[in-house]
Amino acid sequence: MDHALHHVQEPSREYALDLEVTAGEWPDGISGHVFIIGPSQPSLANFVWSGTGIITRVDLQPNSAGKPHWLSKRVVTPDTALVYGLAQGVDPATFGSLLAGTSIALTNTSPHFFGDRLILTFDMQRPAEFDPVTLEFKTYIGARAEYPAVKAHPVFPEILTTAHPVEDLDDKCLWFCNVLMTPVGNSKTLFNNALHVVRWDGKGDLQTWYVPGALVTQGIHEVTVTRDYIVFTEVGFQHELSAMAGRGRQAIHPPYTDIYIVAKKDLTAENRGRGVPHARARVPYESFHEFADYAQDGEDITLYIAHSNGWDINYAVTEADTVWRTGAVPPKGLHGFLPTTVDASPVGRYVINGRTGEVKDKKLFIDPKRHWATLLYARDMRRPALERGRYLWQAYWGCDPEMLITRIVEMYRDHPYRVVPVDELPKEEIPSTLVCLELAGMTEQSAWAAPLGTFVQSPAYVPDEQGGDGWVVAFLQHRDKTELLVFDALDLAKGPLAIASAPGLKQSFQVHSGFMPQIASRETGYRRSFAADLGDAWRGLSAEAQRVIEPVIKAFA
Helix, strand or coil: CCCHHHCCCCCCCCEEEECEEEEECCCCCCCCEEEEEEECCCCCCCCHHHCCEEEEEEECCCCCCCCCEEEEEECCCHHHHHHHHHHHHCCHHHHHHHHCCCCCCCCCCEEEEECCEEEEECCCCCCEEECCCCCCEEEECCCHHHCCCCECCCCCCECECCCECEECCCCCCEEEEEEECCECCCCCCCECEEEEEEEECCCCCCEEEEEEEEEECCCEEEEEECCCEEEEEECCCCCCCCCHHHCCCCCCCCCEEEEEEEEHHHCCCHHHHCCCCCEEEEEECCEEEEEECCCCECCEEEEEEEECCCCCCCCCCCCCCCECCCCCCCCHHHCCCCCCCCCCCCEEEEEEECCCCCEEEEEEECCCCCCCCEEEEECCCCHHHHHCCCEEEEEECCECHHHCEHHHHHHCCCCCCCCCCHHHCCCCCECCEEEEEECCCCEEEEEEECCCCCEECCCEEECCCCCCCCEEEEEEECCCCEEEEEEECCCHHHCCCEEEECCCCCCCCCCEEEEECCCCCCCCCCCCCHHHHHCCHHHHCCHHHHHHHHHHHHHCC
16 A cells, blocks of 8 residues: 655655645634654655754744744754755765764754754754744854764764753753763674763853763663653664665664663762762663653652664665565665564553662553554643643554565564564554553543554644643644644544645655744854864865865854
């Protein structure tokens, strides 16, 4: 069956258009702004993740024409300008040599919000601040010299952080991390990565602390915070230096999630010059995303993890692959995309002692017949819900059997925590779903299944300022169009209250979303010099490269 997922690498487009309500009625009182971001297509290396970012903002409150408004723009940063400039301005061999041994800052992964400030992220770069109204670059967060773990490069210094920093309710700061990847000996897959806690108050220099013994082996995709602790959770993303752009992968993810917990009380000025202690926990299954209740029960942390067991997102499908069970060549539209997960995906609720790392309780939410491929969830981001969350809106891609790739099925055949045996993998499509979880009991409150052949992108929760249950807004991808769906947050089974779209509107692959109640352009006074970050090492490159680099530096001065 031709599926919307077979079409998400079609060329990205920028849009500025009003949406038409094509079904239902647009809710009275809905307002605010939903953002979603993903890698623009075509990508740099024929691998979906290697596209520079494209950001969309949907203004939910109807404008003077009585319609919600949609704005999509390609993300432009100093690094993206350099990438495209060098790709066109130097010969392919020189361009390839400049990219070797480092990670390009693509800014394509997640929108985050620090008060009324818009932060766009990518795991392998510094967070970047953008104007939420114009969607234009303002500055990177932290000068290069403020990060303790930097891999030197004359044009693209590698600064590994996280795609999901977190705002602290009480400390009024943003917490994230900085990791230095160091291969073990001559290994292409084993790393001992030093972890550093990073704190930013929005106006001054970064504060950082080294965490000895927290040897991250894969990466930190999301950071979460409680009243007393910062929690760093490893992502299921096995690095493999020889598998360029997702090709030729051999190594599998470890079948568990390692969790590093650092106490805020140890993050003092005195300890900035020496290491801080941590507690460590481990739970079964790989993970993508997680959050914690900000409130605690004594030393106990309640942590929720959207698991990703058997989902190898660092693998690029090629024409040399075959579809599991049929042996067919994957549909052409999947070449350069990622395979689907090869197992059902639980969401876990864990109670962990923050001081010792002891896992004191766990409960999994899963229906193996429905819950495949956990995407990012939506949450109520107001303080009472952050203190103790009541609901979680989890989107699932479902399972398209044509995206079950033989090589990946075999790589994860012996996963020790497999939910669905390999011989029982789906033969028919499992639809994409949107599910509201009641968190106290980890039970289903309501759910909605998308039409076959479509899938739900990352949802966003929109509060009702009049005190109602609020709404969940989600992007539904069809083969030939994109629709915006608005649901009653606590009655998903009723289906969308409204569906909106516009002629010719079709998104490429998008990743993570978020909600801002208001937007405004304002000057914060915070800037970091891109020219100072690069220094003078680029002046030793070829004349052709210098002719590209110099005007970019001036443009972002």
